[in-house]
Amino acid sequence: MKNENKTKEIKELIAQKVKSLKGENTYAKIAAKCEIHSGKISNIANNKIDCQLSSLIELAKGLRVHPRDLFNIDFDFEKYYDDLDSTDNSEKK
Numbered sequence: 001m002k003n004e005n006k007t008k009e010i011k012e013l014i015a016q017k018v019k020s021l022k023g024e025n026t027y028a029k030i031a032a033k034c035e036i037h038s039g040k041i042s043n044i045a046n047n048k049i050d051c052q053l054s055s056l057i058e059l060a061k062g063l064r065v066h067p068r069d070l071f072n073i074d075f076d077f078e079k080y081y082d083d084l085d086s087t088d089n090s091e092k093k
Contacts, residue, residue, distance in 0.1 A: 006075075006080055010073070010075055011050075012047050013073040013074065013075055014047075014070060014071065014073060015044065015046060015047035017069075017070055017071075017072065017073050018041075018044055018045040018059065018063075018070065019045050021063045021065055021069065021070070022045060022063065025063075026038070027039070027042045027045075030059075030063060031062060032062075033061065033062040033064065034058040034059065034061040034062030035058045035061075036055060036058045036059060036062060040055065041059060041062070044056075044059060056070055
C-alpha cells in the first residue's frame with residue numbers, strides 16, 4: 001500500500017502536544033483539576049494508551065485549554081487525505 005496508516009504518527013504527535021501543554025505542571029496537579037487520574041494522564045502523554053473522547057475532554061479541562069488545542073499538531077492532513085484519495089482512485093482502475 002502506497003500510503004501507510006498514519007494513526008500511530010498522529011497519536012505520537014498528540015502525545016507530544018500533551019507534554020508541551022503540560023509544561024512544568026505535574027500530572028497530579030493536572031488530575032486535581034479534572035476527572036482523570038494522574039497515571040492515565042501520564043499514559044496519554046507517553047502514548048501508552050488509546051483513550052476515549054471523554055478522557056480527552058477531561059484532559060483539556062485539567063490543562064485548562066480548549067480541546068482543539070490537543071489536536072493542534074504539525075501534520076498535513078490535507079496532503080494525507082489527498083494521498084489517500086489518489087491511492088483509492090488508482091486502486092479502482
